[in-house]
Amino acid sequence: xxxxxxxxxxxxxxxxxxxxxxxxxxxxxxxxxxxxxxxxxxxxxxxxxxxxxxxxxxxxxxxxxxxxxxxxxxxxxxxxxxxxxxxxxxxxxxxxxxxxxxxxxxxxxxxxxxxxxxxxxxxxxxxxxxxxxxxxxxxxxxxxxxxxxxxxxxxxx
Numbered sequence: 001x002x003x004x005x006x007x008x009x010x011x012x013x014x015x016x017x018x019x020x021x022x023x024x025x026x027x028x029x030x031x032x033x034x035x036x037x038x039x040x041x042x043x044x045x046x047x048x049x050x051x052x053x054x055x056x057x058x059x060x061x062x063x064x065x066x067x068x069x070x071x072x073x074x075x076x077x078x079x080x081x082x083x084x085x086x087x088x089x090x091x092x093x094x095x096x097x098x099x100x101x102x103x104x105x106x107x108x109x110x111x112x113x114x115x116x117x118x119x120x121x122x123x124x125x126x127x128x129x130x131x132x133x134x135x136x137x138x139x140x141x142x143x144x145x146x147x148x149x150x151x152x153x154x155x156x157x
Contacts, residue, residue, distance in 0.1 A: 030144035031086070037134050038083030041096055045077025062106040075099055083138065086147020093139040097132055104128040 022029070048055045056069030076099055082092035108128060110121035143149040 027144040027146045027150070030141060031146040033134070034083050034086055034089070034138065034143065034147070037131070037138060038080040040131070041076050041080030041099075042084065043080075045073050045075075045080055048073035049077055064102075064106050068102075072099065072103075086143025086149050089143035089147060089149050090139050093135045097135040097139070100128055100132050100135065104132075 052070060052073055055073060056066050059066050059069045075095060079092050079096040079099065082088055083096060104125060108121050108125040110118050110125050113121045145154075
């Protein structure tokens with residue numbers, strides 16, 4: 001069951017102009033959002049897939065078991081593709097959300113870095129938290145009509 005933005009007006013009439021834009025452009029904007037969210041995972045996952053053994057060697061410094069170094073690259077890459085295409089969107093959003101939580105807590109523990117690196121890592125940490133927020137929103141909204149999920153839904157009907 002999709003959430004219709006036309007059924008959820010802004011909290012105050014003075015802010016309602018954007019309701020029409022959101023309702024009119026909802027599916028296109030969901031597509032744009034999916035591409036923007038998924039692209040970073042595709043790029044990063046592809047880079048890791050091109051040299052999995054080198055990525056696996058980074059697991060100890062992240063306090064993670066080596067086997068996750070073999071799982072993370074395909075999860076990140078394929079999950080990113082699924083988000084961009086809007087295929088199994090809610091499942092992909094949850095999978096990538098879990099991936100991002102683990103990556104954030106293992107790679108961007110800014111409080112463990114030397115003082116001169118803390119600002120950079122702090123920024124990466126909170127950037128990832130922001131990305132998690134986008135993934136939660138994507139889980140709630142799903143892929144929209146301009147997605148593989150939307151196409152499959154129409155074929156079923």
